[in-house]
Amino acid sequence: MKLLAPLRVLxxxxxxxxIWWGIKSGAQVPDKLLVAPPAVWASFVYLVTHxxxxxxxxxxxRMIGLAAMISFVIGVPLGFAVGTNRYAARALEGxxxxxxxxxxxxxxxxxILWFGFSNTTTLTxxxxxxxxxxxxxxxxxxxxxxxxxxxxxxxxxAGRLRIVRDVYLPGALPSIVVGMRLGMGYGWRALIASEMxxxxxGLGDLIFSARTFSQIDRIMVGMVVIGTLYIIxxxxxxxxxxxxxxxRWGILRR
Amino acid sequence: xxxxxxxxGFRHFFQTEGGPVQATGTIDLSIRAGEFVTLVGPSxxxxxxxxxxxxxxxxxxxGSIVCDGKPVKGPGRDRGVVFxxxxxxxxxxxxxxxxxxxxxxxxxxxxxxxxxxxxxGLMGLVGFEDRYPHELSGGMRQRVAVARTxxxxxxxxxxxxxxxxxDAMTRLTLQEELGRLCVATRKTVFFITHSxxxxxxxxxxxxxxxxxxxTIKAVLDVPRREAGGRDWDSFTSDPVMQKIAGExxxxxxxxxx
Numbered sequence: 001m002k003l004l005a006p007l008r009v010l011x012x013x014x015x016x017x018x019i020w021w022g023i024k025s026g027a028q029v030p031d032k033l034l035v036a037p038p039a040v041w042a043s044f045v046y047l048v049t050h051x052x053x054x055x056x057x058x059x060x061x062r063m064i065g066l067a068a069m070i071s072f073v074i075g076v077p078l079g080f081a082v083g084t085n086r087y088a089a090r091a092l093e094g095x096x097x098x099x100x101x102x103x104x105x106x107x108x109x110x111x112i113l114w115f116g117f118s119n120t121t122t123l124t125x126x127x128x129x130x131x132x133x134x135x136x137x138x139x140x141x142x143x144x145x146x147x148x149x150x151x152x153x154x155x156x157x158a159g160r161l162r163i164v165r166d167v168y169l170p171g172a173l174p175s176i177v178v179g180m181r182l183g184m185g186y187g188w189r190a191l192i193a194s195e196m197x198x199x200x201x202g203l204g205d206l207i208f209s210a211r212t213f214s215q216i217d218r219i220m221v222g223m224v225v226i227g228t229l230y231i232i233x234x235x236x237x238x239x240x241x242x243x244x245x246x247x248r249w250g251i252l253r254r
Numbered sequence: 255x256x257x258x259x260x261x262x263g264f265r266h267f268f269q270t271e272g273g274p275v276q277a278t279g280t281i282d283l284s285i286r287a288g289e290f291v292t293l294v295g296p297s298x299x300x301x302x303x304x305x306x307x308x309x310x311x312x313x314x315x316x317g318s319i320v321c322d323g324k325p326v327k328g329p330g331r332d333r334g335v336v337f338x339x340x341x342x343x344x345x346x347x348x349x350x351x352x353x354x355x356x357x358x359x360x361x362x363x364x365x366x367x368x369x370x371x372x373x374x375g376l377m378g379l380v381g382f383e384d385r386y387p388h389e390l391s392g393g394m395r396q397r398v399a400v401a402r403t404x405x406x407x408x409x410x411x412x413x414x415x416x417x418x419x420x421d422a423m424t425r426l427t428l429q430e431e432l433g434r435l436c437v438a439t440r441k442t443v444f445f446i447t448h449s450x451x452x453x454x455x456x457x458x459x460x461x462x463x464x465x466x467x468x469t470i471k472a473v474l475d476v477p478r479r480e481a482g483g484r485d486w487d488s489f490t491s492d493p494v495m496q497k498i499a500g501e502x503x504x505x506x507x508x509x510x511x
Contacts, residue, residue, distance in 0.1 A: 146340040151311055152399075156355035156406050157331030166354070170345040 035217045040224070043217035052206075057225060059201040064184070064191055064233075067123055071130035071183060076176060078131075079138020080168060089139060096136050104129035104190035108197055122194040122202070129190040130183035137182070141175025142168055174245045181238045188230050203229075258410060258442040259285040259308060263317035266303050277303045279469035280317070283461065287409075290436055290443045292453040293470075294502065295463025296509050301446045304468075305414050308444065309335050321410060331355065334408035336416045342387050342398050348374070349383040351398050355406025373401040376435055393424035397431075404435065413445040417452070426486055429455060433484030450506055454499045455489050462505045472505050474498055 017037055023029065024036045031039075047053035082088045104125040115121040149167045158166065195204025207222035264281040267274040278300035285291050295301050306312045308319055310329040319326040321333060329335075334355075342351045349370055350357075356366045374380055377397040387395050396416055403411055417425045429452060436443060436456075447453050453460050454476060462472040476498055489495050 148337045148339075148341045149343060151309070151329065152335060152337065152341045152402075153354070153358075154311075154329035155309060155331065155333060155335040155408075156402075157358050162358060167343065170343070 032214055032216070035220070039217045040220045043215075044221045044224075047218070047221060053221070053225065056201060056203050056206040056222075057229065059205075060191060060195065060203045060226075061229065063119070063122060063126060063202060064188055067126035067130055067187060067191070068180070068184060070123075071127050071134055071187075072180065075131040075134030075179075075183075076138050079135045079176070079179075080142055080164070080172070082135065083139040083142025083172070084168065089143060092139075096132060096139075099132050100136070104186070105193045108194060112197070117198045117200065119198070119200050122191065122198050122200070125194045126187045126191045130187040133182040133186065134176070134179040137175045137179025138172055141172030141179075144175070145171040174242070177238070177242045177245060181234065181242060184233060184238060185230070188226075188233075192226055256287045257284045258287045258289070258322060259283075259444065260320040261304070261308070261317065262320075264304065264307065264314050264319065265316040266300065266307065266312070267315045276467040279464070279467040281468075281470055283470060285442060285444060287442055288440045290445065290456055290458045291461060292445045292447060292457040292459075293461045293463060294447055294450055294453040294506060295468055296465045296506070297448060298466050299463045299468030299509070300466055301463055301468065302414055305335075305412050305444065305446050308410075309333055309412050331359065331406060332408050333410045333412060334403035334406055336396075336399050336403050336411065336413040338415045339392070339395075339419045342395060342402060344387045347384050347386055348379060348390070348398050351387070352401045352405050354402055359406070369405050370401075373405050376404075376438070377401045377431065391424070393420040393428060396420055396428060400428075400432065400435070404439065404441075409442060411441050411443045413443065415447055416445075418447070418449075425452075430485050432456065437484070450503045451499060454495060454502055455484065455486070460498070460502055462502060463509070465509045471509075472502075474502060 020034075021037055024034050044053070082092050107125055107128060108121070111121045111124050115124065145167060149171065150163055153163050153167055191202065192204040195202035196208040199205050199208065203222050203226050207219045207226075210216075210218035210222065261281055261283045265279065266277045268277050281304060293301050293304070303312070307314045308321070308326065310326045310333065326333075343354075346354065352370045352373055353366045356369060361369075370383070374383055377400060379394065379397055379401065382390065382394065387398065390398070396419075400416065417428050420428065433456060445453075445456060454474075457476050460474045460476060461470050462474070463469065464471045477494060
């Protein structure tokens with residue numbers, strides 16, 4: 001059964017490719033609108049062997065990594081500060097929801113006016129997109145911690161720092177991880193969109209430049225890589241941390 | 255005898271959007287060192303408010319609370335608290351939950367382990383030391399909560415309906431275990447409950463509260479039994495105990511909300 005698991009995951013992808021190929025050859029779609037899977041594969045091999053894909057993909061990965069780090073370092077303490085203060089939490093909840101409504105992409109025009117067509121623009125957009133769910137989820141996580149945990153620890157003689165370390169941090173961790181995971185999803189999308197406009201490298205730039213020369217094969221390679229990299233980052237990095245904290249502490253089964 | 259807890263002229267109001275709501279009437283009470291005092295009253299009478307004030311979680315609107323000659327200014331490790339539920343940390347094993355107070359007090363590892371081992375034995379938690387709370391039953395979790403409080407060795411222990419959320423059978427066992435633990439350690443205990451039988455079974459002295467805003471309407475002494483003699487079999491067959499329980503029941507009954 002274990003051997004069948006990867007097959008179950010890959011099966012729908014195979015179906016997708018089959019449909020794509022079927023439409024291409026069945027309806028005789030011209031090459032300037034859609035190319036067949038072998039052409040995309042050939043393009044992929046070309047981009048890999050010439051180091052082009054590595055360059056663009058690593059630019060995107062570096063950017064999301066940097067943005068994630070900065071967002072985490074700023075967002076988590078901010079979420080804590082807001083979450084432990086009842087009045088601040090109530091006051092900021094509406095603002096955060098409002099900001100969640102304005103996607104990072106909607107900030108692009110303003111960011112471009114401020115920072116030009118530069119990596120700073122992209123970084124700003126991605127950090128903005130990542131940080132809102134991180135702050136929001138950290139705040140929610142902190143606020144969901146039962147008051148008794150804190151009171152009990154105070155009665156055991158714990159000071160403020162101790163309570164942050166022993167109660168707030170571990171108590172909010174699963175929620176922080178959820179925020180990170182959501183943020184990475186939103187951030188990755190915003191990153192690609194920003195790269196398409198800013199044109200300073202990255203997978204978004206790759207596929208948007210390919211459009212200029214109608215390189216459909218290249219666009220499709222880029223899209224597949226964008227999706228694949230997201231899955232890899234999410235499944236191999238973020239999800240294991242989430243499962244670990246939730247399963248071990250039984251947060252959901254209290 | 256030394257007064258361990260001295261509450262005088264205590265009265266509390268909660269601030270709500272519709273104005274202040276009176277939580278308790280005026281309460282005076284004093285508890286001697288080593289005494290086990292239970293407070294029984296209808297729900298909403300303000301008994302938890304009183305306990306929270308003694309614990310230092312809330313500041314009384316009126317009156318003063320003095321523990322060991324010092325006015326209460328906030329929570330402290332001289333006053334341990336056992337809650338009804340949701341108090342032990344789900345991300346710590348049984349052992350690390352019980353040792354938490356000692357960890358905070360920077361007690362050396364070896365000594366910490368010895369205390370945990372002793373309490374794990376006393377509270378019937380042997381074999382569960384490395385389990386997480388979600389792997390335990392509700393009764394087991396309350397045992398851990400009790401053990402954690404006792405491990406920190408406070409002079410005063412405040413218990414807020416600690417067995418109200420466990421099933422009736424387990425409750426009987428926990429009450430007996432608590433009785434034994436108290437005989438073994440001689441703490442000053444202030445215990446809140448809405449169960450008349452529990453109040454009389456555990457107490458040296460039972461306080462009965464009126465309905466909200468609650469005041470103390472009666473105080474009944476429960477004659478001290480022989481050490482270790484707090485078990486349900488002898489309690490139910492002891493006419494003196496049954497008479498006191500009947501009296502308390504009568505007093506509480508009149509306060510039905």
